[in-house]
Amino acid sequence: MKKNYVLLVSALILLLISFTGCNQKNTEDKSLEKIREKGYFVVGLDDNFPPMGFRDKSGEIVGFDIDMAKEAAKRMGVEVKFKPVDWDGVILSLKKKDIDLIWNGLTVTEERKKQISFSKIYLSNRQIIIVNKDSNINSKDDLKGKIIGVQLGSSSEQALNSDKDLIETLKNVRKYSNNTEALLDLKAKRIDAVVIDEIVGRYYIAKRQDEYRILEENIGDESYAVGIKKEDVSFREELDRVLDEMKKDGTAAEISKKWFGEDIVIK
Template sequence: MKKLLMGMLTSVLLVGVLAACGTSEKEGSTGNGAGNGEKKVLKMGTSADYPPFEFIETAKSDEIQGFDVDLAKAIGKKLGYEIQVQDIDFNGLVPALENGQVDLVLSGMTPTAERKKTVDFSDTYYTAKHMIVTNKDSKIETPEDLKGKTVGVQLASIQDGLATDFVKKDHINMKIEKRNRIPELVQEMNAGRFDAAIIEDTVAKGYLDDNKELAGHVIESGAEDAGSAIAFQKGSELTEKFNAELKKMQENGELEKLVVKWFGDGETK
């Protein structure tokens, strides 16, 4: 009888342990946003050097914040996803998406024809212009003024391509220098190694506020506006889902509220 009772007790305990293990695995499972438990996680890639889209206020915390982060988390919440943000150099974002390191990219990224070859994009959620940033006494205001100058751009950015077009298509003979992060461009200008940099106007304004010796001039012609969209893996079902929620936010004013919060003018450009 004792052996029978011990055998029954062991069986009950074994079933309980297996059930507990199964529950733990189920609740903790994630990957490509397709967790089997209640908690679904999406990994978002961004280059956190692009205020107010994404940045880190190092004096306060290591948390990545900004317009793109708020937008991703707002849509993620509506769809039942937790958004985990990873800081990656801008030129590494598309490769990170392609190899599955992240599920989506929000980083003020423009959906160019070249990028569309390897990743899918949502509808555009914000549009800005390009700006030439230079020292106030440089007398550089237009692309033509960049002839013979050393001009900085962020590697793999839309401004990188724009500067190349100025050289090849418009025959503006200038030296293009590329850096991974926007602050590096500003540092190079402050050190006198760059004559100018081409940066998105919304982002440039923040650096101009902090660097009173610099001036900015919007490029009015010869360049398409820089539209920002969310990037996904080719064929991802997330593209359609995020587009649907993005459209709702545009219609009900939620997107406008985020614009006001981070850009302050209450108008998308």
């Protein structure tokens, strides 16, 4: 009798553990359900970050990541809304649930992984150094005693800070709210160089080849992915499924060719 009682108690404990685990999983999986009930998801972005996301002459937010997000939303059967935020506080905006995703050339870093989750990687990138066309700076060694500009809170700032050998030789690091301001200061020779995402930097230089040039040396490789709250597991899984689908059927390639002139999407 005692043996049967012990077995019964053990079975009940196992059933309770199983139920609790399923209940927790169901709670996690409600993120996608909530998005579908709401009928849209909100993308947080820096709206001055061409070609990933920026405002055209009419004031409309356009760009590579904008087109990717719109297509993903359509395939999920929902709408997408874009919310410009202060990039330095974009992760806080996500964690506070002011936005549902960060989709704007977001670099995957170990520090960010501690705070948020990421979709599958869809672009590779490097941190490059841009100088004026007539600058006598030709290598990282030539930056000794110079002033470098970076976007505040960006992966460019993180990459520069991690290059201890370089940063210790600089006169100063000037931080800007966006890359456009940094490049304008570079053109005006108020700073000597700008560290910037290669994809963004080359987009700028393609239109201003007589003003800027890129050094051969860079400050490291990196990857772009969509940022999402850690608890939004089912939403992230659905986003990954849709991104895979867009890559396989060539839609992502078409969007890439529109903005970069070639397919640079990571398969």
